[in-house]
Amino acid sequence: MISASARPSLPLASRRRRFSLTKSASLAFSLLALLTLAGLVLILLLQSLPVWRHEGIGYLTGIKWFYRAKLFGALPMIYGTLVVAFIALLLAAPIGISAALFTAEIVPARVRLIWKILVELLAGVPSVVYGLLGILYLRNWIYHLLTPFDPLSG
Known part of the structure; x- marks a missing residue:
C-alpha cells in the first residue's frame, strides 16, 4: 500500500521550471490587467478633454x-x-x-448549505435586474402607499 507521502514527486528542476512559468504567467496577466486599466483611463481622459476645456x-x-x-x-x-x-x-x-x-x-448545518446556495444564486444576479424588478413591482406599491402624502394636495 502506497501512502500519500510516498507518492513520487517531480524532480526539483522540473518543479522550479513549473513555478517559474506560473510566476511569469501571473506577472504577465497582472501587467496586462494594469495596461488595460491604464488604457481605459487614458481613453476616458482624452475623450473628455473637450468638455474640460470648455467647462473647466x-x-x-x-x-x-x-x-x-x-x-x-x-x-x-x-x-x-x-x-x-x-x-x-x-x-x-x-x-x-x-x-x-x-x-x-x-442556522443548522444542513439548512446552512441550502441557504448558502440560495444567497450565492442571488449574488450572481446583476443589480440591474433587481432594479428592473423594483421599478416594475415596487413602484406601484410605493406610489399607493405614499399617495395620501402628496405634496401637491395642499
Whole structure:
C-alpha cells in the first residue's frame, strides 16, 4: 500500500521550471490587467478633454443644468448619487449583517448549505435586474402607499 507521502514527486528542476512559468504567467496577466486599466483611463481622459476645456472645474461644482444655454453642472447629480448610495447602505447593511450572523450562528448545518446556495444564486444576479424588478413591482406599491402624502394636495 502506497501512502500519500510516498507518492513520487517531480524532480526539483522540473518543479522550479513549473513555478517559474506560473510566476511569469501571473506577472504577465497582472501587467496586462494594469495596461488595460491604464488604457481605459487614458481613453476616458482624452475623450473628455473637450468638455474640460470648455467647462473647466466648474462642471463639477456647478448646480445649474440648462441645455439650451449650454450651462452644465454635475454637483446635483453627484449629491443625488451619494444620498441614494447612503440610503441604500443604511437599508442594506443591517439586513446583510443580520443575514450573515443568522447563517453563521443560528442556522443548522444542513439548512446552512441550502441557504448558502440560495444567497450565492442571488449574488450572481446583476443589480440591474433587481432594479428592473423594483421599478416594475415596487413602484406601484410605493406610489399607493405614499399617495395620501402628496405634496401637491395642499
